[in-house]
Amino acid sequence: MxxxxxxxxxxxxxxxxxxxxxxxxxxxxxxxxxxxxxxxxxxxxDAMREAYQRDAKAKYNDIVYWSRPADSKLQITTPNNSTLYVYINYNLTNGPVVISVPEAKNIGLFGSMNDAWQVPLADIGPKGEDKGKGGKYLLIPPEYKGDIPVGYINVNALTMNGYAIFRVIPKSFEDKDLKKAVSLIKTVRAYPLAEAVYPPKQRYIDMAGKEFNGLxxxxxxxxxxxxxxxxxxxxxxxxxxxxxxxxxxxxxxxxxxxxxxxxxxxxxxxxxxxxxxxxxxxxxxxPFFPKSHWLAPDPIGPKTGFSYMEGDKLAIESRGLVFFLACAPPKNLGAASIYVAGFKDNKDQLFMGEKNYRLHVPAKVPVNQYWSATVYDSETAGFIINSPKQTVDSFNQKLAKNADGSVDIYFGPKAPEGKMENWIYTQPGKRWFTFFRFYGPEEAIKNKSWKLPDIENVSTNLMQAEEEKP
Missing domain, CATH: 1.10.3360.10 (VPA0735-like domain)
Structure with missing residues (x-):
């Protein structure tokens, strides 16, 4: 850097x-x-808020959600379509706002509340302030002089505007488990503290399969x-x-x-x-792992409480890079998930959409929830527009596995024969990168005693295989 x-x-x-x-x-x-x-x-x-208001037709405190994993119509920075999203925008100009979250029971739930500068104010779920038991978070405006009632998890906001993004992780993506996840989502509430005695009817807006461009x-x-x-x-x-x-x-x-x-x-x-x-x-x-092409941002964000201040220096480059690549960072980074980014293959060459690549994922990845690999457009950090397939994850029971339980993931314009479930689309002529996500990371990932192999360019091998077909 x-x-x-x-x-x-x-x-x-x-x-x-x-x-x-x-x-x-x-x-x-x-x-x-x-x-x-x-x-x-x-x-x-501001770009995300505009999409919330323009594309979802939402107003402050409305619950915008995705009832099934998102496709390329969801355009925000590095979205995760191995979970269901919940997105809320709030404004504190007229006083505190309550966001009520349910108990995380039998369904994975985590996320954060962030201010307009995307500083995380509080986490929710098992690794958050509510410890997975649910609760009412009270977002308090800057310099607020009013009374603070008891019974809330107090969150002192630094800006008048802000947002919350929660990730809901169903047991599977079968209809019955998706319905349970949506039922949980519909217990999330957001309303002004001034209306806490008789909260207004909550609006829920499902954006699954709809255009949402917050880039x-x-x-x-x-x-x-x-x-x-x-x-x-x-x-x-x-x-x-x-x-x-x-x-x-x-x-x-x-x-x-x-x-x-x-x-x-x-x-x-x-x-x-x-x-x-x-x-x-x-x-x-x-590098996240020793001698690896899997990368991670400078940790200055969590080290400084996300102020990005080192003495009298504001790290505008490091901060800007984080929010070019992502949104909604958790306050407790690495507690619920760890992401690593890949931009180059094992030969130190940038990924190109017309080429073919393979990632060998060893058996028994040390996570207690799931892992996933997702591809993004290097210019926007969003999904590749009109991509037919963006992700491979361990939820998929149809993944082809090797004899030892390991999984090979393929990246390229076309799926290798018989490998559709293990394939992620890349667009010819376009640079791309990938996030590999560990949800519920175990100690072996945190201390890096376990290592994810680099992605390999296998274009020649796949071309030969095509030529050898009868």
């Missing part, structure tokens, strides 16, 4: 007394680029989102320099952001430059 930029260096690049039209164009684009790195978490939040677009609209969020949230001390510097690209609290025709190409270039930086940096993360 490149050296972390400090907030001080980042936002003293220009004389802050300059008006926007007096800033050198090259310096202005550089400032916009760095603003894009800085704003990645909150811009991604960021890397053009001038990136800065429209950033301006909107800057105007909705209070300024933290760490962001004072950022707020001053944003004025040089036309973003200022209390003012409309109206870039002219000259500015829009510059803003688009800056957003695309930030996207390219994240794409490159993702391939340079640290």
């Amino acid at each position: 490149k050296t972390i930029l400090s907030a001080l260096l980042l936002f003293t690049l220009a004389n802050l007394s300059f008006a926007q039209d007096k800033v050198d164009p090259k310096l202005q684009e550089q400032n916009a680029y760095k603003a894009a790195l800085w704003g990645m978490p909150i811009v991604s939040f 960021v677009t890397y053009d001038s609209s990136y800065f429209t989102r950033l301006s909107r969020m800057i105007n909705e949230e209070n300024v933290h001390a760490r962001d004072t320099f950022a707020m001053d510097q944003l004025k040089t690209i036309g973003i200022e609290r209390g003012k409309n952001f109206t870039p002219d025709t000259k500015s829009e190409p510059m803003l688009t270039n800056a957003a695309k430059k930030a996207q390219q930086f994240f794409m490159t940096s993702a391939t340079e993360m640290n």
Whole structure:
């Protein structure tokens, strides 16, 4: 990873007394680029919230959920379609909000509540504050002066906006188990504390099989989102320099952001430059296992309580990369799940969609729930659009297994003959990456005494097999 930029260096690049039209164009684009790195978490939040309101037609505190594993119509950062999702947006402008979660009984349940900067505030489920017994979480606005009633799990929010994402893990994806999971989802509630005595009727919106596009677009609209969020949230001390510097690209609290025709190409270039930086940096993360091509982000997030502050330095590059790749991090990272990312094969070559690859998953992976491998588009970190198959997981009873119980997973444009259940689609001409997820990771994964092998390029082998067919 490149050296972390400090907030001080980042936002003293220009004389802050300059008006926007007096800033050198090259310096202005550089400032916009760095603003894009800085704003990645909150811009991604806004894109997801917009999908919640536009695509799901949801209002704050509505329960948006998926009654079956998602397909490529769900476009958010690195979605997991080996679980069912529950998604809630809340706003605390008018006071605290209650989110009530059920007991996690016979069905896996975990997730987190996050603020607009995607800082995790609390976890739910067996590894969360409710210890799997369920409970009522009370999200309290910043600087709230009202009474706090007893009987709640208090969560002090840092922003007025925020969201919760829960993952529900059924025993299987058979209809009977999916119905049980949906029944559990429909016991989740969200409502204002002011209406706690007589809560309003809860709205549940099923988005299974429907378009939901919560991905960021890397053009001038990136800065429209950033301006909107800057105007909705209070300024933290760490962001004072950022707020001053944003004025040089036309973003200022209390003012409309109206870039002219000259500015829009510059803003688009800056957003695309930030996207390219994240794409490159993702391939340079640290190995998770020793001498491995399976990678993990810099642990600065959990080490700093997700403030990303090291002394007087704000790690905008590391923070931005995390939220280019993912959303809704848990407060207690690694307690309920561990994810590792693969961008390159065992020969240190980037994955390409037209080639064929194989991952050998040893028998008896040390997890007490399940494992999965899922493919994503390197440009967006979302599912490949119109992908017919995104994931292979250990839930699938039809997986072809080797004699020793191990499993071979195949990645490529076409499934090898007889290996459809073990295959994940990749699009020719497009770079891709994969997340391998361990749910309920055991100690052997945490201490890395167990190791996942690298993915191998087997294009030549598969081509020969095709040629040898009668």
